[in-house]
Amino acid sequence: MSARTRQEPRELLEAARTGDRSALARLISLVEQGGDVARDVGRLTFPLAGSAYAAGITGPTGSGKSTLTERLIAQAREEGSEVAILAVDPSSPFSGGAFLGDRVRMQSHATDHGVFIRSMATRGHLGGLALATPEAIRVLDAAGFPWVLVETVGVGQVEIEVAGAADTTLVVVPPGSGDAVQASKAGLLEAADIFVVNKADRPGAAETRRDLEFMLHLSAPDEGWTPPIISTVASTGEGIDDLWTAVASHRDFLAESGLLERRRTARLAEEVRGIVRHRLEDRALDRASGAEFDSLLNDVVDRRLDPYEAAAKLLEG
Amino acid sequence: MSARTRQEPRELLEAARTGDRSALARLISLVEQGGDVARDVGRLTFPLAGSAYAAGITGPTGSGKSTLTERLIAQAREEGSEVAILAVDPSSPFSGGAFLGDRVRMQSHATDHGVFIRSMATRGHLGGLALATPEAIRVLDAAGFPWVLVETVGVGQVEIEVAGAADTTLVVVPPGSGDAVQASKAGLLEAADIFVVNKADRPGAAETRRDLEFMLHLSAPDEGWTPPIISTVASTGEGIDDLWTAVASHRDFLAESGLLERRRTARLAEEVRGIVRHRLEDRALDRASGAEFDSLLNDVVDRRLDPYEAAAKLLEG
Numbered sequence: 001m002s003a004r005t006r007q008e009p010r011e012l013l014e015a016a017r018t019g020d021r022s023a024l025a026r027l028i029s030l031v032e033q034g035g036d037v038a039r040d041v042g043r044l045t046f047p048l049a050g051s052a053y054a055a056g057i058t059g060p061t062g063s064g065k066s067t068l069t070e071r072l073i074a075q076a077r078e079e080g081s082e083v084a085i086l087a088v089d090p091s092s093p094f095s096g097g098a099f100l101g102d103r104v105r106m107q108s109h110a111t112d113h114g115v116f117i118r119s120m121a122t123r124g125h126l127g128g129l130a131l132a133t134p135e136a137i138r139v140l141d142a143a144g145f146p147w148v149l150v151e152t153v154g155v156g157q158v159e160i161e162v163a164g165a166a167d168t169t170l171v172v173v174p175p176g177s178g179d180a181v182q183a184s185k186a187g188l189l190e191a192a193d194i195f196v197v198n199k200a201d202r203p204g205a206a207e208t209r210r211d212l213e214f215m216l217h218l219s220a221p222d223e224g225w226t227p228p229i230i231s232t233v234a235s236t237g238e239g240i241d242d243l244w245t246a247v248a249s250h251r252d253f254l255a256e257s258g259l260l261e262r263r264r265t266a267r268l269a270e271e272v273r274g275i276v277r278h279r280l281e282d283r284a285l286d287r288a289s290g291a292e293f294d295s296l297l298n299d300v301v302d303r304r305l306d307p308y309e310a311a312a313k314l315l316e317g
Numbered sequence: 318m319s320a321r322t323r324q325e326p327r328e329l330l331e332a333a334r335t336g337d338r339s340a341l342a343r344l345i346s347l348v349e350q351g352g353d354v355a356r357d358v359g360r361l362t363f364p365l366a367g368s369a370y371a372a373g374i375t376g377p378t379g380s381g382k383s384t385l386t387e388r389l390i391a392q393a394r395e396e397g398s399e400v401a402i403l404a405v406d407p408s409s410p411f412s413g414g415a416f417l418g419d420r421v422r423m424q425s426h427a428t429d430h431g432v433f434i435r436s437m438a439t440r441g442h443l444g445g446l447a448l449a450t451p452e453a454i455r456v457l458d459a460a461g462f463p464w465v466l467v468e469t470v471g472v473g474q475v476e477i478e479v480a481g482a483a484d485t486t487l488v489v490v491p492p493g494s495g496d497a498v499q500a501s502k503a504g505l506l507e508a509a510d511i512f513v514v515n516k517a518d519r520p521g522a523a524e525t526r527r528d529l530e531f532m533l534h535l536s537a538p539d540e541g542w543t544p545p546i547i548s549t550v551a552s553t554g555e556g557i558d559d560l561w562t563a564v565a566s567h568r569d570f571l572a573e574s575g576l577l578e579r580r581r582t583a584r585l586a587e588e589v590r591g592i593v594r595h596r597l598e599d600r601a602l603d604r605a606s607g608a609e610f611d612s613l614l615n616d617v618v619d620r621r622l623d624p625y626e627a628a629a630k631l632l633e634g
Contacts, residue, residue: 288594
C-alpha cells in the first residue's frame with residue numbers, strides 16, 4: 001500500500017470533522033471495505049469517540065421503522081442536535097441498494113446539513129456487520145454527531161447484535177395477532193430497552209400491547225429498568241413526543257445508575273472477543289484448505305477417519 | 318469417565334441396530350448433550366453410516382410443515398421403508414418441548430415400529446445444531462433407517478444450515494402475498510431443491526407460485542437442476558404423490574450426475590471446517606478472559622488501546 005493511500009484516512013477524517021459530508025461517507029465506505037484501510041480508520045477514530053449517544057431501531061419488515069426513524073430525526077433536529085443515521089441491512093451484501101427506497105423517503109431531510117444518512121452493508125469487513133457497525137458508529141462519533149440512530153432491517157441474530165451496538169435499543173412491533181410472540185421468539189424481548197407499538201391506529205394494536213405487557217410481566221426486570229411500551233403512529237407523528245421522552249429517560253437512567261459505562265465496557269469486551277474469534281476463524285480457514293486438508297478429507301470420505309479426528313489432526317498440524 | 322459409561326454408547330448402538338427404539342433415543346440424547354460421550358457415539362456411528370437418504374423440510378411457521386412431514390412418512394411406509402424423523406428447533410434450548418404439539422399430532426404413527434420420531438435441540442454440543450444434526454442423522458443411518466426426514470422450524474441462517482445437512486431440501490412456502498419474497502430474502506431460494514406451495518387451496522397460492530417461478534427464472538439453474546414447484550394440500554393429501562415423485566427424481570438426478578457424492582463430500586469438508594472453527598473459538602474464549610484480558614480491556618475503556626490492538630495482543634500472548 002502506498003504512502004498516499006495510507007495518508008488518506010487521516011485527511012478524510014480531518015475533513016469530516018469540519019463538516020465535509022462526502023469525506024464522511026468515504027470513511028464509512030472504507031470501514032465497510034475492511035482490511036488495512038479500515039484498520040487505519042479505526043485506529044484514528046477510536047481515541048476521538050465516546051461522546052455520541054447511539055439509539056438502535058429494530059423490528060420486522062412492515063413495522064414502519066423507517067418512518068419512525070424519520071420522526072426521530074425531526075425530534076433531534078428540533079432540539080438543535082445534529083443526527084447521523086446508519087441504516088444496516090444484514091441480508092444484503094451490497095450497500096445502498098436495499099435502502100434506496102428509504103433514502104428517497106428521507107429526502108425531507110436531504111437539504112439539511114445537520115442530518116447525515118448512510119446505509120451500510122459489509123463487503124470485506126472481518127466479522128461482518130456485527131464488527132463493522134461499532135466502527136462506523138465511532139466514525140460518526142468522531143465526526144462530531146451527538147446522536148447516532150442505527151436502523152436495522154429484519155429480526156435475526158445478526159440484526160439483534162447490530163442493534164446491540166447502541167446505548168438504547170428500540171424494538172418496533174407492528175400490531176397484529178402473534179407479532180409480539182414472534183418478536184419474543186426472535187429474542188427481541190431481551191434486546192429491548194423500549195418497545196414501540198407502531199401503526200397503533202390499526203386493528204390489533206391493543207392486543208399486541210397487551211401481549212407485550214404480559215410477556216414483560218413474565219420476565220424479571222433487567223437491572224432496574226422495565227422497558228416502557230410506547231404506542232405511535234409514525235405516519236401522523238402521534239406518540240413521537242412520548243417516544244423521544246422515553247429515549248431521554250432511558251439515557252438518564254443509564255447515566256445515573258452507572259449502567260451506561262458498564263454496558264459500554266461490556267460491549268467493548270464483546271467486541272475484542274469477536275475480533276479474536278474472527279482472527280482465529282481466519283486461521284482455521286487457512287488450515288482447512290490446501291493439500292493436508294484434501295488428504296484428510298479423502299480419509300473422511302472413505303470413512304477411515306471421522307470429522308472430529310480430522311479436525312484434531314488439522315489443529316495439531 | 319468410568320469404563321462403564323465409556324462402554325455404554327457401544328451397547329446402546331448394538332441394541333439400536335437390532336430395533337431397540339429406546340436405545341436409539343438415548344443415543345440421540347447423548348449426541349445432543351455433547352462432550353466426550355457424544356464423541357464416542359460419533360466415532361462408532363461414522364463408519365457405519367452413508368446408506369441413509371436424508372430429506373430436509375424447512376419453511377416458515379404456519380406453512381404446514383408438520384402435516385406435510387406426516388404425509389411423507391405415510392408415503393415412505395407405503396413403499397415399505399422404515400423412516401426416521403428428526404425435528405429440529407434452533408430457537409429452543411430444550412429438546413422435546415417445542416415439538417410436543419407435533420409429536421401429539423404424529424400419533425397416527427405412534428404404534429408403527431417402522432417410524433421413529435425424535436425432536437432435537439442442543440444442550441452442550443459444540444457448534445450447536447449445525448454440527449449436532451449430521452451426527453444425529455448418522456446415528457439414525459447406522460441404526461438402519463433408509464430414510465431420514467429432517468424438519469426444521471423457522472427460516473433463519475441456522476435453520477438453513479440444518480436443512481443443508483440433507484441430500485434433498487424441500488422448502489415449504491405458504492400462500493400469501495410476499496411470502497415467496499420473504500423466503501427469498503431469508504436465503505431459502507438458494508437452499509431449495511424442491512419448492513412446496515402447501516395449503517394450495519388457500520387464496521394467494523397461485524400468486525405465490527407465480528412469484529416463485531419468477532424468482533427461479535431470474536436465478537441461473539444450479540448444476541443442471543431447476544427446483545420444481547409442487548402444490549400440495551397436506552391436510553387432504555392432495556399433491557403428496559407428486560411431491561414424493563419429485564423427491565425421487567431429485568435423488569435419481571443426484572445419483573446419476575455424480576452430484577450426490579460431490580455434495581456429500583462438500584458437506585463433510587464443511588463439517589470438518591466447522592469443527593476446527595469451533596475448537597478455535599473455544600481457545601479464543603479461554604484467551605478472552607482472565608487477568609490479562611481484564612488489564613487489556615481497561616486500556617481499551619480508557620481509549621489507550623483500540624479493540625483491534627487489544628485482540629492482537631491477546632493472540633500474541
